[in-house]
Amino acid sequence: MLKSGIDQDALIEMFSTTSARQTAQLRDAVHTATLKALQGREMSLKNIRSVLKSVTEAASAGTAGRGLPEVDAEAMLGSALAGMDDALLKAVEAHQVALSSLAGQGVGLQDKQLKKALGDLEQLEDTMFGAVRKAADAAGGTLSGPWEQALSHFKQDGSQAGAHAQATVNGVTAQLEKMQTAMRDTRAAGLKAAQALAQSYTALVSGVLMGMSDALRQGGSAGSPPPPTAAPAAPAAKSARRKAT
Template sequence: MATRTGIDQNALIEMFSQASAKQGEALRQAVSQATLGALQGRELSLANIRSVLKSVTQAASIGAEQHGGRPAEVEAMLGAAVSGMDAALLQAVEANRRALQQFVDQGVGLQSERLQGALADLEKMESTFFGSVAKAAQSSGGSLQGPWQQVLESMKLKGSDTGMQASATVEQLMAQTQSGLRDSRAMGLRAAQAMMDSYAALVSGVLIGMSEGLQKGAPAPTAESKGRRR
C-alpha cells in the first residue's frame, strides 16, 4: 500500500512486525531511506514533511503492534524509527542550507521576507519533527502509548541531530548576512528574489542531487554541531 506520500507502508509494517532484536540498525536505515525517498518526491515544505512523517509513524506503529514483543523490544523498534526519520530530516536541513547559501551569496539579505520565512521554517524543523510523530503516535494502539512517549521524551531530552543542525545553519546564515559577506557577481538581487519564489522546489532538487552524490560514494552530511545542545 503506497500512500499519497509515496511511502510503501505495507513494506515498513512487515519489516517492523517481523524484526528481531538485532535488527535495529536495519529498521533505522529502512525508515531513513523511505522518509528521504518520500521527501524527494515533493516540494520540501513543512506541510509535506508533516505528511511524510505521519505516514512513516503510522506504519511503524502498526508493525510494532503486530510484532507483539516485550515493551523494551517495542520501544527499541520505535526508537529506531525516530532515529531513521531524524537521519532523513538531517539531509533535508542540509539541502536547505545549500540552497539558502546560494541566495545569501547572491545578495539576498535578512530584509527579504522570503529569506526570513525560509529561516523561520528551518527553526521549526525540530518542533515539526516531534509534533508530527507525537500526533501520529496518539492514534496508535494503547499498548504503544507508553513506548512512544518514552522514545519521544528521550529524543527531546538529548535533542535531535535535525534540530542541532538547523540551529547551526540559521546562526551561520544570519551571521553572514549581518556582516555583509555577500557576493552578487553571479546573479542580480532581482533574479535571486525570483528564485526564492520557488524555494521549496529548489530545495527538493538539491536534496535529490545530494542523494545521487551519496549513491556515487560521496560522504553523507553530518551535523556540524554534533554534540552541541541547543
C-alpha cells in the same frame, strides 16, 4: 499502500518481521524511505508533517501486532525516530546549501522567501516531535507506553536535524548580517571619498580662479600705454606775454 510518497506496506512488513535487535536495519530502512519521500516534494513544513505521519503510522502498525515486551517495542520505535531524524538532517543540509547560495548572491534578510525558509528551519524540530506524537497518540493501545518512552529518550539526546537546522539559521543569518555591514561600510567609504574629492575639486577651482585673476591683472598692467604727461604751465605763460608786447 503508498501514502505521502511512503510505501507503508513495505515499512509495516519490515517492522513486523525484523528482530528487535536489528535496530540498525530498521533505522536505515526508515531513513531511506523518509528521504525518498521528502525528495519527491516541495520542502514545506506541511509536507514534512505528512511524511513523518505516514512513517510513524507504519512503524506503529508493524510493531503493534507482535506482542513484544515494552522495552523491545521502545527500541524499535526509537530506531524509527532515529531514521526519520537522519532523513531530516539531509534535508537541512540541502537547505544550508541553497540558503548559502542565496546569501552569496546578495539576497537580504528582508526577502520574503528567505525569511520563510529560515523560519521553517527554526520550527523543524518542533514539527518533527509534533507530527510523531500526534500519529503515536492515534495508535494508542499497547504502544502508548513505548512511544512515550522512545520520544522522551529521543528528546533527551536531542535531534541532530533540529540542532543542525538551528546552526544553519544562525550561520546564514550571521553571513547575511556580515554582508550587509560590509555593504554599508563600502557605501560609507565611497561617500567619504566623494566628499573628499568634492572638497579637493572646489579648492582646485578656487586656486585656478585666483591664478587666472592674477594673470589678468598682470597682463593688463603690461599692455596699457603710459598716461600722458602735462606740459609745464610757467613757460607757456611767458610766451603769451611776449606776443602781447
